[in-house]
Ligand SMILES: Nc1ncnc2c1ncn2[C@@H]1O[C@H](COP(=O)(O)OP(=O)(O)OP(=O)(O)O)[C@@H](O)[C@H]1O
C-alpha cells in the first residue's frame with residue numbers, strides 16, 4: 245500500500261441536517277481534497293479542504309459508510325453525532341477503495357488505542373491546542389487484523405436483532421469493521437503491479453497520451469483496469485475494439501462511444517451524427533479516452549474519430565484535447581475488414597499506427613516485457629519467436645512434440661481453437677447432440693426487452709444456453725479466485741440440482757452454477773444488465789473469440805489460419821507446453837505482418853520519451869537521448885521469417 249492511501253481528490257459535498265432532517269448548512273467543492281489525519285489523542289479525522297476555503301475536520305466516530313456505488317466513484321459517510329453527511333463523487337474508484345480501506349483499517353486498530361475512549365467533550369474541554377498529523381501508511385499487521393475482523397463479521401450468523409437492524413438500514417451501509425467488500429473480490433485488481441506496469445500507470449495518471457503494448461499475457465488488460473480505477477469516472481470513457489474486450493474492462497465498444505455508426509459515412513456526415521444529443525455531450529465531457537485491443541481498430545475509423553473529436557469539441561488539439569490511453573499488441577489480431585458495397589473482396593486492413601492521427605497524438609510508448617500468463621521461460625521464449633514470425637527448428641520441434649501428448653485430466657477435454665467461427669459452432673452443436681438425453685435450456689434474463697442482440701455481442705454469455713450432463717463448459721466469471729473458480733476455468737456438467745448445473749472443474753472443485761449478472765454500459769451513460777448461468781459450451785471456440793483469454797487446457801489445428809498473428813493468439817492462450825496440443829504444426833502457419841514488424845522495429849529505435857520528471861527506469865543513452873523502460877529488446881536479433 246502506498247503512503248497516499250489516506251488522501252483522496254474528488255467532488256465533495258457536506259450537508260448538516262436539523263432534527264427534522266432538513267438541510268441546515270452545505271459545503272460543496274468540485275475538487276476537494278480529503279486527508280485522513282489524527283490528533284494527539286489518537287482520534288482519527290477526515291480533513292476536507294479546497295483551494296478556496298479553510299480546512300474542515302470531521303471526527304470519524306459514530307459513522308456509517310454507504311459504498312454500494314464505490315466502483316462508480318461514489319460513496320457517502322454519515323456522521324451520526326454531528327447530524328451531517330459527507331458525499332463523495334467522481335472519485336477515481338481505485339483511490340476511493342484504498343481511502344475507505346485505510347479508514348476502516350485504521351479505525352479497527354483504534355478500538356484498542358489507549359485514548360480511544362476519551363470523549364469528544366472531554367477533549368474539547370481540555371483546553372489544549374490540538375496537533376494533527378497525517379495518518380501513517382497501513383502496515384501488513386494492521387491489514388491482516390482488519391481483514392480477519394471483516395471476514396469474521398460476515399461469516400457469523402447474525403443475531404435476530406442484527407438482522408432487524410440490517411433490514412432497517414436496507415442499503416449497503418456498513419459500520420466498521422464489517423467491510424469485507426473492501427478486502428476482497430474488487431473488480432479493480434489489487435495485486436502489486438510490476439515495475440514496468442507501475443511506470444505506465446504513472447505516465448497515464450500524469451496526463452500524457454500513452455500507448456502501451458507487450459506480448460500476450462504481459463498484463464495489459466490487467467493494468468488497464470488499474471488505470472481506469474485511477475481516473476475520475478465522470479470524465480473517463482473505457483472502450484475496446486470488440487464487445488467482449490469492452491465487457492472485460494467494464495467499458496463500451498469504441499463504435500458505441502463514437503456515435504458515428506459503422507464509420508463508413510463521410511466525414512461531414514459523421515460530424516453531423518456526433519453533433520446530435522446525447523453523443524455530442526458525451527464527446528465534450530470526455531477527458532480521458534481508453535481503448536483496449538487497439539490492434540483491431542481500423543486505421544480509417546481511428547482517423548475519422550480523431551477529426552470528429554476536434555470538430556465536435558471545437559478544439560484543434562489532437563483528439564480535441566482528450567487524453568488518449570491505448571493498449572494492445574499489433575502482433576495479435578488485425579482489424580476485421582468487410583468488402584465495400586459493390587465489391588467482392590474485403591480491403592486489406594490498415595492499422596492505426598499507419599495514420600497521421602496516430603503520429604499527431606505524440607504517444608508515449610511503453611512495451612511490457614514481463615509475462616504473467618506463463619511461468620515456463622522456454623515456452624515464453626517460443627511464444628516470443630512465434631509473435632514475430634521466427635519459427636526455427638526448436639520452435640517447430642517443441643510444438644510438433646505436443647501433437648500426441650495427453651493433456652486431459654479426467655473427463656475434462658481440451659478446448660479446440662478453430663480459425664473459423666462456424667467450425668467452432670458446429671463442433672459444439674454436434675458434441676452436445678451426441679450426448680444422451682434432452683438438453684436443459686437456460687434463457688438469459690435481460691433487464692430491458694429488445695437488448696438481447698447488443699448483450700449477445702458485448703457480454704460473453706449466450707442468451708440461450710443448452711446443456712446436458714457431460715457437456716464441456718467454461719466458466720465466464722471469477723466466482724472464487726482462491727478455489728480456482730476463475731473466468732476461463734473449464735469443467736464438465738455432472739448433474740442438475742434445483743434446475744441448475746453442477747460443474748466439476750479440472751481441480752476437482754464442484755460448483756453449482758447460479759445465475760450471475762453482467763452489466764454493460766451504453767453510450768449515453770446508462771447500463772444494460774443480463775442474468776444467466778455463467779457458463780458457455782467449451783468443446784471449441786474461434787481464435788477471434790479467444791483473444792484476451794487464458795486457457796488451462798487447449799488444442800488446435802492451425803491448418804486453416806488466414807490472418808497474420810492468428811496462430812500466435814491461439815498458441816499464447818495456453819499456460820504451458822504441457823497443457824497444449826497442436827495438431828499438424830507447420831512453420832508456414834505462423835507469420836507476422838511486415839507493417840507490424842517495421843512498426844515495432846521503429847519503436848525500438850525511436851522510443852518516445854516521457855516529458856515530465858524522469859522515471860525510475862529511464863536511462864540516458866550515450867547519444868544523450870532518453871529511452872523508456874525497454875532499452876534493447878532481443879526481438880529482432882535473429883533474422884525474421886515473414887510470409888506475407
Ligand atoms: N502484476 C500482476 N500480478 C499478478 N498477476 C498479474 C499481473 N499482471 C497480470 N497478471 C495476470 O496475468 C494474466 C494475463 O494478464 P492479461 O490478460 O491482462 O494479459 P494481456 O497482456 O492483456 O494478454 P492478451 O494480450 O492475451 O490480452 C492474468 O491472469 C492476470 O491476472
Ligand SMILES: [Mg+2]
Pocket residue numbers: 464465466792
Ligand atoms: Mg488483454
